[in-house]
Amino acid sequence: MTNVALVGCGAMGEIVARTVYPALGGLVAAIDPDPARAAAVAELTGARPFTSLARARQEVGIDAVDVRVPHHLHATVVLEALGAGCHVLVEKPFATTLADGRAMVTAAEESGLVLAVAENYPHMQAVRDARTAVRTGVIGEVLALRSTRAYQVGGVWVRDGWRHGTGPSGGILLDQGTHQVSLVRCLGGPVRAVSAAGGADMVSLTLMMASGVVAQSLLTWSSPGPADQAEATVIGSGGRLDVLVDYDADGGGCDIWTPGGTSLLGKENYYDSHRLMVEDWLQAISSGTEPVVPGNEGLEDLRVVLAAARSLDEGGGFVEVASTEGS
Ligand SMILES: NC(=O)c1ccc[n+]([C@@H]2O[C@H](COP(=O)([O-])OP(=O)(O)OC[C@H]3O[C@@H](n4cnc5c(N)ncnc54)[C@H](O)[C@@H]3O)[C@@H](O)[C@H]2O)c1
Structure with a gap:
C-alpha cells in the first residue's frame, strides 16, 4: 500500500479525508499549519497530525503527497515533496506562474515520480x-x-x-x-x-x-x-x-x-470525480502508467x-x- 500524506486540511482536504481516503486506506499523515485542522482530519482517518511536511517525514514513512493548499503555495509544496522522493497529486490550478509549472513538470520528469493534477x-x-x-x-x-x-x-x-x-x-x-x-x-x-x-x-x-x-x-x-x-x-x-x-x-x-x-x-455527483482522481493517481503510482491528468496537462490549462x-x-x-x- 502507498503511504499518503495529505497536505492542507482545509475545506477540500477535509472533504477528501472524509469521503475518499476511509475507503481507500493509506492516509498516514494529516498536515496543516493550523493544528486543529490537522487534528480534525487525523481523527476522521486514523492518520497522524503534523504542522509541516518536513516534520511528518521525520516521523512517518511517506511515499506520496496529496496537496490541497491555497494556489500560491502549490509550487512550494509540490517541489518539496518531489525533492523528498514522493509522488504528488496537486489540486488545480496546477501553479500560478508558468515558471513554477515548468519547474514542477521538470522535477517530476527528472525524478521519475508521478505528478498528477486533481482536475475533475x-x-x-x-x-x-x-x-x-x-x-x-x-x-x-x-x-x-x-x-x-x-x-x-x-x-x-x-x-x-x-x-x-x-x-x-x-x-x-x-x-x-x-x-x-x-x-x-x-x-x-x-x-x-x-x-x-x-x-x-x-x-x-x-x-x-x-x-x-x-x-x-x-x-x-x-x-x-x-x-x-x-x-x-x-x-x-x-x-x-x-x-x-x-x-x-x-x-x-x-x-x-x-x-x-x-x-x-x-x-x-461532481464529488464522485474526487474519488476517481485519487484512485487514478494511486493506480499510476503502483502500475507505472500515466495518470489521466499528468502535470503537463495542468500546465496546458494554466x-x-x-x-x-x-x-x-x-x-x-x-x-x-x-x-x-x-x-
Ligand atoms: N477540484 C475542486 O472541486 C476543488 C474545490 C475546492 C477547492 N479546490 C482546491 O483545493 C485547494 C485548497 O482549497 P480549499 O478551499 O480547501 O482552501 P482552504 O483555505 O479551506 O484550505 C487550505 C488549507 O491549507 C493550509 N495550508 C496553508 N499552507 C500550508 C502548508 N504549507 N502546508 C500545509 N497546509 C497548509 C491552510 O491552513 C488551510 O487549512 C485549492 O487549490 C483549491 O483550488 C478544488
Missing part, C-alpha cells in the same frame, strides 16, 4: 460521454461551444480570505478558469488564442480553438444556481449536447438532443488561463496561447 472534468463520466459523442459525430460537425460556472461562493470556501480578489492566488480566473478551460479542451481540443473581459470575481472568456471553432466561458461567484446546471453546451450541425453537473446529488450526466430523439447518459489574465491586463484583445511560452 477529464475524470467525469458526463464529460467522457460528451467527448465520445463529439468525436463520433453524434451531433454532426461542431459549430460552437460554451461553458458556464455561475454560483455563489461562501461558507468554508471563503473563510481564510485568499480566494477572492486580485491577490497571489489569482481570483476566479485561476480558481474556476482552469476548470472551465479543462472542460472546453476536453470537448473542443487545443486552444489557440483567448480574450477576456471582467474582473477578479466575474470573467467572460472567448476562446479560439485550434480547430477554428469559437468557445465562450462565463465565470461568476455571485449567482445562485440550480443543483444540476448545464455547465457546457456543444452546438453541432446535427444536434446539441449539454454536460450537466450536479454538486449536491446524482443528477449529473450528458444530455444529447438530435432530431431523432434525446438521451441522458450517466448519473453522477497556459490558457495566464494568456487570459494577460488579455484582461491589456484591455481585452486576443492573446495567442503560444505567446505565453517564454513568460
Whole structure:
C-alpha cells in the first residue's frame, strides 16, 4: 500500500479525508499549519497530525503527497515533496506562474515520480460521454461551444480570505478558469488564442480553438444556481449536447438532443470525480502508467488561463496561447 500524506486540511482536504481516503486506506499523515485542522482530519482517518511536511517525514514513512493548499503555495509544496522522493497529486490550478509549472513538470520528469493534477472534468463520466459523442459525430460537425460556472461562493470556501480578489492566488480566473478551460479542451481540443473581459470575481472568456471553432466561458461567484446546471453546451450541425453537473446529488450526466430523439447518459455527483482522481493517481503510482491528468496537462490549462489574465491586463484583445511560452 502507498503511504499518503495529505497536505492542507482545509475545506477540500477535509472533504477528501472524509469521503475518499476511509475507503481507500493509506492516509498516514494529516498536515496543516493550523493544528486543529490537522487534528480534525487525523481523527476522521486514523492518520497522524503534523504542522509541516518536513516534520511528518521525520516521523512517518511517506511515499506520496496529496496537496490541497491555497494556489500560491502549490509550487512550494509540490517541489518539496518531489525533492523528498514522493509522488504528488496537486489540486488545480496546477501553479500560478508558468515558471513554477515548468519547474514542477521538470522535477517530476527528472525524478521519475508521478505528478498528477486533481482536475475533475477529464475524470467525469458526463464529460467522457460528451467527448465520445463529439468525436463520433453524434451531433454532426461542431459549430460552437460554451461553458458556464455561475454560483455563489461562501461558507468554508471563503473563510481564510485568499480566494477572492486580485491577490497571489489569482481570483476566479485561476480558481474556476482552469476548470472551465479543462472542460472546453476536453470537448473542443487545443486552444489557440483567448480574450477576456471582467474582473477578479466575474470573467467572460472567448476562446479560439485550434480547430477554428469559437468557445465562450462565463465565470461568476455571485449567482445562485440550480443543483444540476448545464455547465457546457456543444452546438453541432446535427444536434446539441449539454454536460450537466450536479454538486449536491446524482443528477449529473450528458444530455444529447438530435432530431431523432434525446438521451441522458450517466448519473453522477461532481464529488464522485474526487474519488476517481485519487484512485487514478494511486493506480499510476503502483502500475507505472500515466495518470489521466499528468502535470503537463495542468500546465496546458494554466497556459490558457495566464494568456487570459494577460488579455484582461491589456484591455481585452486576443492573446495567442503560444505567446505565453517564454513568460
Ligand atoms: N477540484 C475542486 O472541486 C476543488 C474545490 C475546492 C477547492 N479546490 C482546491 O483545493 C485547494 C485548497 O482549497 P480549499 O478551499 O480547501 O482552501 P482552504 O483555505 O479551506 O484550505 C487550505 C488549507 O491549507 C493550509 N495550508 C496553508 N499552507 C500550508 C502548508 N504549507 N502546508 C500545509 N497546509 C497548509 C491552510 O491552513 C488551510 O487549512 C485549492 O487549490 C483549491 O483550488 C478544488
